[in-house]
Amino acid sequence: MEISDVHFMRLAAALQPSERPEEPIRVTIEQLSGLLCCTPRNVKFILRRLEEKALISWKPGRGRGHTSSLAFLRSMEEIQEDTFQELLVQGKIKEAIELIGAPEVSSLLRERLWTELNRQMGFHSEPEASTGQDVLRMMRNRHLERLDPAFVFTAFEAYIIGQVCNTLVSYDAASKGxxxxxAHTWEHSDQYTRWTFYLRKGVRFHHGKTMTADDVKYTLERLFQVDSHALWQYRDIAEVKTKGDYTISFCLSRPNLFFLHLIGSLYMSILPSDVVFSGIPTGTGPFRITNLNKDVLTLTAFDSYYGIRPLLDRVEIWFLPDRASSVRHYELSGPENDELMAWNQYNSSIDYPALGCRYIVFNLRREGVHHRKEIREALRIAYDRVALIRELRGSRYTPADSLLPWISSERQVQERPLKEAEELLRQAGYAGEPIQLAYPPKKEESEEAEWLEKRCHAIGLHLVLYPLHPGRSAEEILHNADLLIGEEVLEDDWEWGMMNFYKNRRNYLHYLFNPAQTELLDRETERIFQLTKPERVSCLLQAEQLARDNFWILHGCHLNKRAKLSQSLLGLHTGSFGFLDISRLWVKV
Incomplete structure (x- = not known):
């Protein structure tokens, strides 16, 4: 923003009449000197510059002490809007966002500017580049967390790592294989105690190094060096052997029929052995990270990608936690589309049921009345899945009795009367003790927490709401919450996802369950790697039943994710966690 525009807005904010903005006002040089925080001599220079830009009309008073006449030829909102448009044209999204948040911007203009910014979130072609650049801008309603494959935790971070890095094998949801x-092929011994992978030749990392078996070995060793929470998957590996640059074998201490799931998980995203990890992964994937700060993540197509190069040249993901919707926006804008559709006018949308569900988990490491099974069952009745859908709807589409929608559909989830919950509280000897519910302060979670609070009040249970603001640690939840609203979204490889849910020590279950509960769950899944698929599924469902029947976990509803799209956005492919695979997107212009 030019300094003269800043001076104009400062004067307009203090002096411009709201009813008749162009009406001249009487001022003195001394008065303007105080507003602009400069000498009278500099005031005259500033006024002359504003006149040259046709922003004001200035008539100086004759003689010392006489007032002068100042008329604003444009409104402050016009200048703010023009400045905002200039910033967008220049691609200065951060500065544009800062302008929106400026205290001088009125609430009505702020909404208009947000709408215009939304229009910029979409496809843009930049013809000034020699070959043209196709850019997709997206908004994210939360800041980015840790982008380290060894510690990947949330769905969005896993999604980004999947665009930047590759694994030896990948799970295909269509074929379930x-x-x-x-690795271009692999084999295992008869007893599944030795798995050998044959690597592609000529695969390059983003910094230029050719990938070899040493990088695969380094990636596994790094998990142990940094004490990754994924180590439970790889403790059966007794030895890793490399034969030349393109063959690697994993020797196991016991049979493992599940090994492809483990070697294909995001934790085994291959990293280069010659780069010290500094927070930004260097991978072999279709996109490389060229910029990452608190405001924006920029992904640039990797021209030397061993697969098919992305058709998009650049993807910018802007972090706007105060404004962005939970709906995923992949809208297009640009000169050819602006007259046809605004940001909020979509050609189509796609809905895709997510694997997993929202749930409530009890903190069994914290003392309290919630250790009584009758009270947990009373909360099960209060947190009724059928009533949730009927009264709140939103993205909730069917009652959950499992993380897996098809398992839930086989069971008859029926609404139970609140009178039963009152009787359970009486049997438990409940005397009004407060029970604290922690929840992330997102729209649907907040709705559910407030809804549950009212239902608990109706049965005489004192539920205290405890919103989890950003930065609150797991230890804080552990010490202050009796139960927690969470959400688990499984990736396409749902077997691995369920296993990770029950065995990953960073998951809420391991933070909140006491050693007795954790030991029981571990016992259910102890030999799961040695089982065939039908046996594994049965084992996972038994672990789920253990937690469900003891009311350690209260399943809520399965969720329907939504993305809003333009008909010009092609190559749509929903990958794990329900995000569109941006490496396949292209735009018909």
């Missing part, structure tokens, strides 16, 4: 990745 595995496809070659960085």
């Amino acid at each position: 595995f496809l070659p990745g960085l």
Whole structure:
């Protein structure tokens, strides 16, 4: 923003009449000197500059002490809007966002500017580049967390790592099997105690190094060096052997029929052995990270990608936690589309049921009346899944009795009367003790927490709401909450996802369950790697039943995710966690 525009807005904010903005006002040089925080001599220079830009009309008073006449030829909102448009044209999204948040911007203008910014979130072609650049801008309603494959935790971070890095094999949801990745083929011994992978040749990392078996070995060793919470998957690996640059074998201490799931998980995203990890992964994937700060993540197409190069040249993901919707926006804008559709006018949308569900988990490490099974069952009745859908709807589409929608559909989830909950509280000897519910302060979670609070009040249970604002640690939840609203979204490889839910020590279950409960769950899944698929599924469902029947976990509803799209956005493919695979997107212009 030019300094003269800043001076204009400062004067207009203090002096411009709201009813008749162009009406001249009487001022003195001394008065303007105080507003602009400069000498009278500099005031005259500033006024002359504003006149040259046709922003004001200035008539100086004759003689010392006489007032002068100042008329504003444009409104402050006009200048703010023009400045905002200039910033967008220049691609200065951060400065544009800062302008929106400026205290001088009125609430009505702020909404208009947000709408205009939304229009910029979409496809843009930049013809000034020699070959043209196709750019997709997206908004994210939360800041980015840790982008380290060894510690990946949330769905969005896993999604980004999946665009930047590759694994040896990849799970294919359509065939329910595995496809070659960085390994073009593989084999195992008769007893499943030795797995050998044959690597592709000529695969390059983003910094230029050629990938070899040493990088695969380094990636696994790094998990142990940094004490990754994924180590439970790899403790059966007794030895890793490399034969030349393109063959690697994993020797196991016991049979493992599940090994492809483990080697294809995001934790085994292959990293280069010659780069010290500094928070930004260097991978072999279709996109490389070229910028990352608190405001924006920029992904740029990797021209030397061993697969098919992305058709988009650049993807910018802007973090706007105060404004962005929970709906995923992949809208297009640009000269050809602006007259046809605004940001909020969509050609179509896609809905896709997510694997997993929202749930409530009890903190069994914290003392309290919630250790009584009758009270947990009373909360099960209060947190009724059928009533949730009927009264709140939103993205909730069917009652959950499992993380897996098809398992839930086989069971008859029926609404139970609140009178039963009152009787359970009486049997438990409940005397009004407060029970604290922690929840992330997002729209639907907040709705559910407030809804549950009212239902608990109706049965005489004192539920205290405890919103989890950003920055609150798991230890804080552990010490202050009796129960927690969470959400688990499984990736396409749902077997691995369920296993990770029950065995990953960073998951809420391991933070909140006491050693007795954790030991029981571990016992259910102790030999799961040695089982065939039908046996594994049965084992996972038994672990789920253990937690469900003891009311350690209260399943809520399965959720329907939504993305809003333009008909010009092609190559749509929903990958794990329900995000569109941006490496396949292209735009018909």
